[in-house]
Amino acid sequence: MPEQPLSAPLDIGFDYTRSVGPVxxxxxxxxxxxxxxxxxxxxxxxxxxxxxxxxxxxxxxDELVDVAAEGTIVSWSWVAEPLAGQPxxxxxxxxxxxxxxxxxxxxxxxxxxxxxxxVHTGQRVRIRWADKPVGHIRDIAYFVPITDPPADAAxxxxxxxxxxxxxxxxxxxxxxxxxxxxxxxxxxxxxESRYLRALADGRLLAQRCPACGKVYIPPRGACPTCGVxxxxxxxxxxxxxxxxxxxxNVPFLGQRITPPYVxxxxxxxxxxxxFLHLVLGCEASEVRMGMRVRAAWTPREEWxxxxxxxxxxxxxxxxxxxxxxxxxHL
Amino acid sequence: xxxxxxxxxxxxxxxxxxxxxxxxxxxxxxxxxxxxxVDADVGWADIDAVVVGKAPDLxxxxxxxxxxxxxxxxxxxxxxxxxxxxxxxxxxTALVAASLVQSGVHRRVLTxxxxxxxxSNAMWALSxxxxxxxxxxxxxxxxxxxxxxxxxxxxxxPEHVGAIVAAKDRRNGAxxxxxxxxxxxxxVESVQxxxxxxxxxxxxxxCPSSDGACAMxxxxxxxxxxxxxxxxxxxxxxxxxxxxxAGRDQVNPQAGKDAATELxxxxxxxxxxxxxxxxxxxxxxxxxxxxxxxxxxxxxDGEGWKLTEAGxxxxxxxxxxxxxxxxxxxxxxxxxxxxxxxxxxxQVMGRAGDYQVDGARTALGxxxxxxxxxxxxxxxxxAKPA
Numbered sequence: 001m002p003e004q005p006l007s008a009p010l011d012i013g014f015d016y017t018r019s020v021g022p023v024x025x026x027x028x029x030x031x032x033x034x035x036x037x038x039x040x041x042x043x044x045x046x047x048x049x050x051x052x053x054x055x056x057x058x059x060x061x062d063e064l065v066d067v068a069a070e071g072t073i074v075s076w077s078w079v080a081e082p083l084a085g086q087p088x089x090x091x092x093x094x095x096x097x098x099x100x101x102x103x104x105x106x107x108x109x110x111x112x113x114x115x116x117x118x119v120h121t122g123q124r125v126r127i128r129w130a131d132k133p134v135g136h137i138r139d140i141a142y143f144v145p146i147t148d149p150p151a152d153a154a155x156x157x158x159x160x161x162x163x164x165x166x167x168x169x170x171x172x173x174x175x176x177x178x179x180x181x182x183x184x185x186x187x188x189x190x191x192e193s194r195y196l197r198a199l200a201d202g203r204l205l206a207q208r209c210p211a212c213g214k215v216y217i218p219p220r221g222a223c224p225t226c227g228v229x230x231x232x233x234x235x236x237x238x239x240x241x242x243x244x245x246x247x248x249n250v251p252f253l254g255q256r257i258t259p260p261y262v263x264x265x266x267x268x269x270x271x272x273x274x275f276l277h278l279v280l281g282c283e284a285s286e287v288r289m290g291m292r293v294r295a296a297w298t299p300r301e302e303w304x305x306x307x308x309x310x311x312x313x314x315x316x317x318x319x320x321x322x323x324x325x326x327x328x329h330l
Numbered sequence: 331x332x333x334x335x336x337x338x339x340x341x342x343x344x345x346x347x348x349x350x351x352x353x354x355x356x357x358x359x360x361x362x363x364x365x366x367x368v369d370a371d372v373g374w375a376d377i378d379a380v381v382v383g384k385a386p387d388l389x390x391x392x393x394x395x396x397x398x399x400x401x402x403x404x405x406x407x408x409x410x411x412x413x414x415x416x417x418x419x420x421x422x423t424a425l426v427a428a429s430l431v432q433s434g435v436h437r438r439v440l441t442x443x444x445x446x447x448x449x450s451n452a453m454w455a456l457s458x459x460x461x462x463x464x465x466x467x468x469x470x471x472x473x474x475x476x477x478x479x480x481x482x483x484x485x486x487x488p489e490h491v492g493a494i495v496a497a498k499d500r501r502n503g504a505x506x507x508x509x510x511x512x513x514x515x516x517x518v519e520s521v522q523x524x525x526x527x528x529x530x531x532x533x534x535x536x537c538p539s540s541d542g543a544c545a546m547x548x549x550x551x552x553x554x555x556x557x558x559x560x561x562x563x564x565x566x567x568x569x570x571x572x573x574x575x576a577g578r579d580q581v582n583p584q585a586g587k588d589a590a591t592e593l594x595x596x597x598x599x600x601x602x603x604x605x606x607x608x609x610x611x612x613x614x615x616x617x618x619x620x621x622x623x624x625x626x627x628x629x630x631d632g633e634g635w636k637l638t639e640a641g642x643x644x645x646x647x648x649x650x651x652x653x654x655x656x657x658x659x660x661x662x663x664x665x666x667x668x669x670x671x672x673x674x675x676x677q678v679m680g681r682a683g684d685y686q687v688d689g690a691r692t693a694l695g696x697x698x699x700x701x702x703x704x705x706x707x708x709x710x711x712x713a714k715p716a
Contacts, residue, residue, distance in 0.1 A: 008461035016391035017449050021354030051401055052356050058374050058404030060360070174351055180391045186461045196462055214576035224575040244483075246475030247529035248468045252453040256465035263466040265476055272576035276466045284529075289483055306462045323483070328577055330480035 006193040006305055013181035015161065019174055023052045026064050028163060028173035032135040036127070037064045038102050045103035049137070067101035070126035070146060074098050074105045078116045088142050089155040093119045097143060109142040113150030128153075135163040135173035191221040191230070196305035198235075202297060206271060208232040214272040238295035238310070240268035241321045243329045247284045262287050266313055267329055274329055277307070281314025290326060292318040333432040335715060337554030338561040338679070339547045340370025341672040346510035346542035346660035349448040355392065356402035359444050362543035362665075363403065366440070369681075370547035370557070377547070378436035379409040383423030383443035385664035386416055388455040390446055403442065415570075417470075418612070419443060420544065420667025421697030421706035425566050427548050428708070432563070437550045444543035445664035452539065452663065468528065471536060471615065473701060475528035477580045478617040482530065484581060487620060487635035489530075493521035495616035496535045496658060498644055503655025505645075505684040510540045510660040521616075535616035535658075542662030544669045554714070561675035561710040564692070565596035573701040580702065586625040589705040593694075594627065597709045602694075603628050603637075606709070608650045608677050608687040609694040610670040614657045619643060622696065623651070626707075645685065653677070653685040667697030671708055678712045 020028055023039060027050050030037045039050035040063040047061075054061055076095035082088060087109040093116075096105035110125055112118035125143040133139035138160050144150060161179065165171040188196060191207060195218045198205035207219035211226040215234055222229050245264035248257075262284050265274035279287050281296065293313035303309045342365025344350070350358055367373070380403045387393045396405075396412040403410065413423040420443040427441035453469040467473070481487070497518045504514035516534065524534035554560040569592075571585035572578070590602075599605045611626070613619045620634030628649060629637050637643055643651035652658070654673040657666050674695035676682045682690075696707045 006462070010458075010461055012388075012458055014388075014391065014450060014454065019349075019351040019354060019446075019449070021352075021357040024354060052354060053360070053401040053404075055401050055406050058401065058406075178391065188462060192462070212576075216576065224572050225577075244476040244480045246468075246472060246479065246531070247526070248472055249525070249529065250468065250471070250527045252457065252469060253451050254454045254457055254459070255468070256459060261466075263468060263472055263476070273574060275464075277464050278466055289479070307464050310464075327484070330477075330484065330579070330581060 003193065003197070005187050005190050006196055007185050007187040010184040010186040011181070013179065015177050015179045018176050018178055020176055021052060023050050023062060023064070025172050025174055028135040028176065031137065031139040032133045032173065034129050034133060034139070036067050036069060036099060038067045039064055046101060047104045048099055048102035048106050065101070067099045069099070070124065071097050071099035071102065073110065073119070073121055073123045073125060075121055076110065076119055078119070085157050087138065087156060089157060090114045091116065092142070092154070095119070095125070095143065097125060108140060111142045111144055111150055111154040113152070118145065118148070130159065132159070134159065135165070136160050136176055189221050191219040195219055199307060199309050200303050200305045202300065202303060202309070204236040204238060204268065206234045206236050208234050215270060216273055217268060217271050217275065234270065236268045236270045238268070239316065240266050240271070240293060241326060242279060242287060242289060242291045242293055243267050243274050243326050244289055245279065245287055260284055264313070266293065267326060277310065278312040279314070280312040288320060290320040290323060292316040292320065334434050335551040335554065336428050336431040336548055336563045337557065338563070338672070338675040338710060339372065339438070339549045339553055339557045340366050340368070341546050341675055342366030342369055343508050343544040343669060343672065344542045345508050346540040346662055348510065348539060348541070350446065350541040351448065355444070355446050356399055358446060358541065359399060359442055359543045359545070360402050362444070362545040363440065363442055366545035366547050372438060372547055374404045376438050377404060377408065377440045379430055379439045380405040381411045381413060381423055381427040381430070381439060381441045383413045383419040383664060383668065385419060385445045386455065388450070388458070389452050389663065390450045403440070415704040415706070416699035417663055418667050418697040418699030418704040418706050420665050420669060421671055421695065422568055422667070422704065424546060424668050424671045425568055425706050425708065427546070428563055428566055431548050431550050438553055439548050440545065441548060441668070442543060442545040443665040443668040445662040446541045447539045447662060448541050471528035471531055474615055475531045478615060479530055481581045481617060481621050485620070485632040485635055488639070490518060490522065491620060491635045491638050492535050492616040493518045494638055495613065495619040496521045499613065499652050499656045499658040502645060502653050502685055503659025506655045506659065507683070508660070509655040510538050510542070511655070512659070531615050537614040537657045537661035540660050540662040542660060542665050544665040544672055546668065546672050546675065559679040559681070561678045562712070562714050564709040564711045564715050565593045566708045567593040567596070568706045570704050573703050581621060582625050582631065583702045585703070586622070586698065586705045589707055590626045593707050593709055599709070602626065603649055605692065606649065606694055607690040607692050608653060608674070610654060610656065610673040610696065611651055611694070612657055612667060612670055612697045613652060614661065616658065619651055626694070626696065645687065650687045653682065653687055667699070667706065670697055671695035674708070675710050678710050
């Protein structure tokens with residue numbers, strides 16, 4: 001039975017900012033004052049939340065009007081197991097709610113104390129405001145039925161980051177923060193997994209295309225130019241040359257290596273394609289195209305299934321490879 | 331298969347800035363759209379379909395612009411498509427819009443591309459660390475700098491040529507009221523004195539990070555005939571290749587050469603340097619001017635830098651390149667390709683203002699994206715194609 005492909009978590013996240021513009025800015029600012037605004041469309045209908053452009057005529061809209069903090073459930077769906085970050089942290093309903101004075105429905109959470117039998121279409125509900133409104137849709141913590149609301153307050157997810165205003169807390173909201181977090185499981189291919197397991201043994205495992213004879217490391221499983229499966233494995237030495245490189249002097253968010261450092265394309269002896277790695281062991285200004293290098297491995301007890309087992313490449317001191325020998329790898 | 335004739339009826343763009351916190355994303359797009367529709371003298375009822383393009387989703391954390399922007403783009407009840415080809419997206423979006431007219435499906439198509447870089451961090455988005463790999467990625471500059479070094483080695487170009495490109499484009503940008511960077515005082519020497527970011531690429535040889543949008547209205551032959559100064563689409567081409575394969579030419583990619591060959595063939599151009607009056611080429615780092623001059627066939631391999639050094643790509647040269655200031659002066663990534671296409675159109679429409687190339691009748695718009703994987707280009711002219 002073939003070995004299972006390797007996989008590992010890939011978690012990325014960023015606090016995106018959203019400049020909301022004048023229409024939504026007024027809506028957000030009003031929320032901080034525990035008021036809900038809608039916008040009147042070209043046909044007289046009131047849209048809540050406001051839309052910036054009329055859905056029918058595409059004209060810009062700017063007539064904002066107050067609507068009520070209570071309304072009617074138009075439709076709903078039960079969430080038996082709330083996810084992290086959802087507004088109510090016990091079973092609740094997502095509902096389309098038409099606020100009194102509005103012609104469109106707003107999507108929000110309805111808390112019935114966890115009871116699915118206590119929510120229905122046509123039900124009257126009202127806003128439960130957040131304790132400290134900040135100018136964000138989550139200032140509406142959730143809705144509760146007007147008749148027989150739950151006895152206790154619902155557990156809620158942490159408040160979102162505060163919105164920003166050019167004039168400080170008192171001014172209109174111009175920017176909101178919308179954190180986005182993505183949690184993937186990244187899987188290596190079967191061929192890459194064999195290469196990674198070999199790396200854990202300190203070996204560099206490549207594959208050769210049976211049609212064109214090119215040697216790929218990491219192996220791809222199929223030749224990108226011939227389109228045929230690659231099965232012939234080739235073990236490569238940990239020596240090679242720098243084909244080309246750059247010296248990274250610029251710091252940036254998420255950077256893992258402190259600049260300045262040399263990011264170089266390393267072409268291992270016997271390979272037909274270079275990969276990116278670090279070059280250390282000499283001044284950055286001494287790194288040259290064609291320079292002979294050898295892998296500097298981390299201590300054996302630290303090895304795992306990653307190319308990071310090679311800490312960096314360093315000069316061997318041998319004569320540089322002639323340009324003609326690697327010009328076709330640039 | 332013969333295409334039907336199509337023309338750019340109008341163009342519009344925002345004033346590109348590092349931050350446009352005064353408008354929402356839909357508001358930013360609408361500035362460009364409203365200007366394009368005024369320029370084209372059309373109303374919403376005249377628009378049959380909308381094609382939108384933006385940069386990769388992580389760049390601004392917006393995954394389905396075609397849903398989110400439908401109201402603002404007047405697209406409700408009309409076909410609305412989103413195009414996605416990394417940095418070349420503005421160009422390929424324009425070409426998809428053009429193809430909807432050239433195929434005879436629609437009479438007038440609105441196309442728009444945008445980016446609000448201030449809402450995210452492109453360096454971060456381009457340096458996501460994938461498991462099992464070495465974390466050596468360093469954004470677009472880190473990706474392209476080694477290939478620029480390869481170009482220098484291969485061509486023997488003197489080091490100051492990159493600075494010539496940067497100074498020229500920034501000075502051109504100073505003539506463009508929409509440009510983000512407007513540096514009329516920049517010199518080759520000041521560029522060379524700027525900080526080395528990704529050796530061999532210096533700070534002043536690097537594109538800025540901009541908020542901005544660009545839009546065009548593309549119409550059929552009848553609409554073009556009714557327009558006072560249309561830019562007729564003479565030829566279009568798109569090509570793609572993988573980012574890495576053994577023996578790939580990273581300096582002079584085959585996909586770019588193939589796209590250019592097809593473009594010149596369609597337009598009947600046999601000597602681009604003499605037959606094209608001006609070119610808006612996607613140059614995010616200065617050295618890509620000479621590299622793409624060769625890739626596009628304006629110069630022989632290894633000779634592109636000589637055109638730049640001789641001043642032939644300056645506003646007064648034989649082939650003014652990026653008279654608008656180019657990507658080096660404004661870079662809302664998702665819109666940058668469409669800006670190249672629309673600036674080419676503006677030149678042949680005679681609407682380029684202070685950076686108008688005298689007598690421009692034929693102009694190239696070009697974009698590339700990914701790791702030089704995607705190429706899109708068009709040739710536009712003042713004259714209706716035969």
